[in-house]
Amino acid sequence: MSATTTGSTETGPDRDRVRLHDAVIRFAGDSGDGMQLTGDRFTTESGLAGNDLVTFPDYPAEIRAPAGTVAGVSSFQLHFSDHSIHTAGDAPDMLVAMNPAALMKHMGDLKPGGTLILNSDEFDERSLAKAGAVTDPREDGALVDFTVHEVGLTSLTLRALEEDVASGAITKKDAARCKNMLALGLVSFMFSRPTTGTEAWLREKFAAKPALADANVKALRAGFNYGDTTEAFTFTYEVGRAELPPGRYRTISGNQASAYGLVAAAQRAGLPLFLGSYPITPASDILHELAKLKHFGVTTFQAEDEIAAMGSAIGAAFGGALAVTTSSGPGIALKTEGIGLATMYELPVLVVNVQRGGPSTGLPTKTEQSDLLQALFSRNGEAPIPVVAAKSPGDAFDTMLEAARIALTYRTPVMILTDGYLANSAEPWRIPDVDTLPDLSAAFAFTTAPNGDDGEFLPFRRDPETLARPWGLPGTAGLEHRLGGLEKAPDTGDLSYDGANHHAMTVLRHERIARIGAQLPPLEVDDPSGDADVLVVGWGSTDGPIRAACHTLREDGRKVAHVQLRHLSPIHPDLEGIMRRYGTVILPENNMGQLAMLLRARTLIDIQAYNRVTGAPFLSSELVEVITRMAGAGLDGRGADARRDA
Amino acid sequence: MSATDTTTTPLTRKDFASDREVRWCPGCGDYAILATIQTLLAEVGARPESTVFVSGIGCSSRFPYYMDTFGLHTIHGRAPTIATGLATSRPDLDVWVVTGDGDGLSIGGNHLLHALRRNVNLNILLFNNEIYGLTKGQYSPTSPLGAVHKSTPMGSVDRPLNPVSLALGAEATFVARSIDADRKHLMETLTAAHAHRGTSFVEIYQNCVVFNDDAFIQVTGRDTKQHNQIRLTQGEPIVFGPDGEHAVVADADGSMSVVPTAEAGDRIVVHDATREDPTTAFALSRLAPTPDRPTPFGVFRDVDAPVYDDLVRDQVARATAAKDADLRALLDAGNVWDVA
Ligand code: SF4
Numbered sequence: 001m002s003a004t005t006t007g008s009t010e011t012g013p014d015r016d017r018v019r020l021h022d023a024v025i026r027f028a029g030d031s032g033d034g035m036q037l038t039g040d041r042f043t044t045e046s047g048l049a050g051n052d053l054v055t056f057p058d059y060p061a062e063i064r065a066p067a068g069t070v071a072g073v074s075s076f077q078l079h080f081s082d083h084s085i086h087t088a089g090d091a092p093d094m095l096v097a098m099n100p101a102a103l104m105k106h107m108g109d110l111k112p113g114g115t116l117i118l119n120s121d122e123f124d125e126r127s128l129a130k131a132g133a134v135t136d137p138r139e140d141g142a143l144v145d146f147t148v149h150e151v152g153l154t155s156l157t158l159r160a161l162e163e164d165v166a167s168g169a170i171t172k173k174d175a176a177r178c179k180n181m182l183a184l185g186l187v188s189f190m191f192s193r194p195t196t197g198t199e200a201w202l203r204e205k206f207a208a209k210p211a212l213a214d215a216n217v218k219a220l221r222a223g224f225n226y227g228d229t230t231e232a233f234t235f236t237y238e239v240g241r242a243e244l245p246p247g248r249y250r251t252i253s254g255n256q257a258s259a260y261g262l263v264a265a266a267q268r269a270g271l272p273l274f275l276g277s278y279p280i281t282p283a284s285d286i287l288h289e290l291a292k293l294k295h296f297g298v299t300t301f302q303a304e305d306e307i308a309a310m311g312s313a314i315g316a317a318f319g320g321a322l323a324v325t326t327s328s329g330p331g332i333a334l335k336t337e338g339i340g341l342a343t344m345y346e347l348p349v350l351v352v353n354v355q356r357g358g359p360s361t362g363l364p365t366k367t368e369q370s371d372l373l374q375a376l377f378s379r380n381g382e383a384p385i386p387v388v389a390a391k392s393p394g395d396a397f398d399t400m401l402e403a404a405r406i407a408l409t410y411r412t413p414v415m416i417l418t419d420g421y422l423a424n425s426a427e428p429w430r431i432p433d434v435d436t437l438p439d440l441s442a443a444f445a446f447t448t449a450p451n452g453d454d455g456e457f458l459p460f461r462r463d464p465e466t467l468a469r470p471w472g473l474p475g476t477a478g479l480e481h482r483l484g485g486l487e488k489a490p491d492t493g494d495l496s497y498d499g500a501n502h503h504a505m506t507v508l509r510h511e512r513i514a515r516i517g518a519q520l521p522p523l524e525v526d527d528p529s530g531d532a533d534v535l536v537v538g539w540g541s542t543d544g545p546i547r548a549a550c551h552t553l554r555e556d557g558r559k560v561a562h563v564q565l566r567h568l569s570p571i572h573p574d575l576e577g578i579m580r581r582y583g584t585v586i587l588p589e590n591n592m593g594q595l596a597m598l599l600r601a602r603t604l605i606d607i608q609a610y611n612r613v614t615g616a617p618f619l620s621s622e623l624v625e626v627i628t629r630m631a632g633a634g635l636d637g638r639g640a641d642a643r644r645d646a
Numbered sequence: 647m648s649a650t651d652t653t654t655t656p657l658t659r660k661d662f663a664s665d666r667e668v669r670w671c672p673g674c675g676d677y678a679i680l681a682t683i684q685t686l687l688a689e690v691g692a693r694p695e696s697t698v699f700v701s702g703i704g705c706s707s708r709f710p711y712y713m714d715t716f717g718l719h720t721i722h723g724r725a726p727t728i729a730t731g732l733a734t735s736r737p738d739l740d741v742w743v744v745t746g747d748g749d750g751l752s753i754g755g756n757h758l759l760h761a762l763r764r765n766v767n768l769n770i771l772l773f774n775n776e777i778y779g780l781t782k783g784q785y786s787p788t789s790p791l792g793a794v795h796k797s798t799p800m801g802s803v804d805r806p807l808n809p810v811s812l813a814l815g816a817e818a819t820f821v822a823r824s825i826d827a828d829r830k831h832l833m834e835t836l837t838a839a840h841a842h843r844g845t846s847f848v849e850i851y852q853n854c855v856v857f858n859d860d861a862f863i864q865v866t867g868r869d870t871k872q873h874n875q876i877r878l879t880q881g882e883p884i885v886f887g888p889d890g891e892h893a894v895v896a897d898a899d900g901s902m903s904v905v906p907t908a909e910a911g912d913r914i915v916v917h918d919a920t921r922e923d924p925t926t927a928f929a930l931s932r933l934a935p936t937p938d939r940p941t942p943f944g945v946f947r948d949v950d951a952p953v954y955d956d957l958v959r960d961q962v963a964r965a966t967a968a969k970d971a972d973l974r975a976l977l978d979a980g981n982v983w984d985v986a
Pocket of ligand 1: 669670671673674675676705706775779780853854855856857
């Protein structure tokens, strides 16, 4: 349905079926309309249909924004395709608007010629006023560019459930709430999707309330049948299976993948997992997920505050657990002192920051990458710690394993950056073979006996290669030792106020982190033509939009290379050399240029930064435009450059 | 992860003393507390490898450095949080928290409150000297109104906190008060605290000779102490004074007061720390909001209640028993599809 799509039309007995390569649908409604659930279900149906997909849920910032207002609109966008895709799509091809507010908020995004499904029951004067519409958009010409289907979603639902209400099985209010299932049924029909999977899911979800299960299933079927029987829908669409690498797939969100990655890391390390956490948007789902996984030996501690969450993780690490704390920017600010302490203790603690818009409370439900410098530098004093970032929802799983590997091998706190976009959006995830996951038990061994020459325990006698100190657990006789935040002497860890020693220890703490970089596998550059002269550098969740943009440019014969960083501290040692190979280096970030500033300072390479912080991820079309503008003729490649020089 | 050393050789006080030179000011009350705890651990048969002292920041928080056990000198006010994480993941350890009036009640007040109400298996010792010693003499949350210190040249206008009242308000399951100058009482009180399962909270009046000398003179002075120390003994009527001439009586409004024993009649309160309801213990703690008048010492409250970390571990144990830790099954769940 997108401009890049070349669909073929097949004429069926009743109507035409259009074959598409990809489509973008956005479901939008009031927070109470169940849009996230509707989107989740359509996502699952798309996954089961074999599509590649990326989702982008967008929540209202206020939990109790007045119903029917633009502030209360919740939406869910899904991009699904028959080929590999990397973003949730730029502009939707189809918008389902459950009320005027949803329409007002989102109609500007809909592609010209796009399909609009409106819940016509909600377009009365009061609702229009609440949505801030001066005139009815259905009548004032605002929708002329779209194919509009006005459907009485509420009244159709009530009619379908008339008997259920009459018999007293459900209330009228319950019946009206099923309208999201009617909408889902209609969209499922339009995209030739069977409803059986969702029916089974509804039966399970409402197992304790069979009357509600019945009602939801009826509404779902009514929506499907409505599409089938009315002549309004002259086309249906089909998006074929994507050619994904062989394997078993499921959809997974970033927060879910983070939780599973932590459990996997603990199991592969042979350690109990301890999570200390305090509720915060958008990180709380990791706490919820892990609280359900106690059978993996997971302990979750909901602390009194962020500081206590961090402190409890330090205590658990001292006791020999794989210790984790999860939060978002404002919470990380509070944990900072504790992270500094763990840096001095040299204990492995994983600190997950699901970044959101800042500063201060900022935009809690929106995504941003603006905590990079906080992750790198927010402790007092010189306190370097490793920082890694996840590139996609599924990649959060691998990122947790990598963070645990670093923390356990080098005995250091590690910051893991994801963001609100990764946390909540979903993609198909190839389920890894558990046996091939890295064996983290090889990364460390608890000290069992004193290591000093005179039979004493030296808690800071280091491994000459990794500079890691011994991890000696309480409970082990002969290893009694004291850790503190004060500067320490080598080996013994005794307090030392000596200036020269402090300088040496500071240098050592930097060296410890730098050595992690030296042992990383080579940094991969995506440069298929091999002679690109333009390099796009990104980190974290910009991977998808950058990849999609590069793909579009290459389809157009342009030459562009891409490198996406996972390791941000230490920065991968290969990066500088790679950047020097390209005439133009472009770095898009959802912040005001944090990594660009850092890389420019460290390499003196004239990196061009592109920055936007509107709470939404980059669009691939936006990056195509940016790269084209910044790189100019450089996109012709190095060969062209050489020709020009000659 | 249990102790690898199961030896039962009796240990002495010296076995719990580290080789670190003790750096408190000469005459500081901390010395007596340190010696008492080292003796106590030897007497109760504690093992150094299974004992952990966790402290915050302040004079008292140097305590772990002087113990030849495991120890964590942490950050200001946060010791209860770190101790909670440790105690929750390691039931085999004996975890002590050493804090002060500034560390535990000011910057770390929130953490102390939550450790107390959760009933984590910790021994929390609050050394109260009514002053910030390490930072050289500012008033603290327990300094009395009018206290003149470096940051209050015209006298403090902050209403002080009573640590025992605070702990009882949080329904801590073991709450006691003792004093550095009385080794015997301190030993008895700390022994009872150590024997309690759950959070035990002990306020210890500790004299800071340098910045707040004689803050507790009313309860320690040769002339005043017998009239101002109310010793609580389980099951005994609360009377005090050289000849037992003062008595604590319950008043009609639920509070308590001190009257001459001769006039008390049958109103004398019989001390019962095991009472489930903390109301009486609280009333007792309000007899002396600050220790400038007859002040109770001993165990205010000692009740059995579910212990937080036991409950947490029990949930994990039940979950582990009920379901396999099958990572493959976890990942391979929900709506899956195969791509050939
Ligand atoms: S300043 Fe006071 S509390 Fe601190 S060590 Fe000296 S006497 Fe003790």
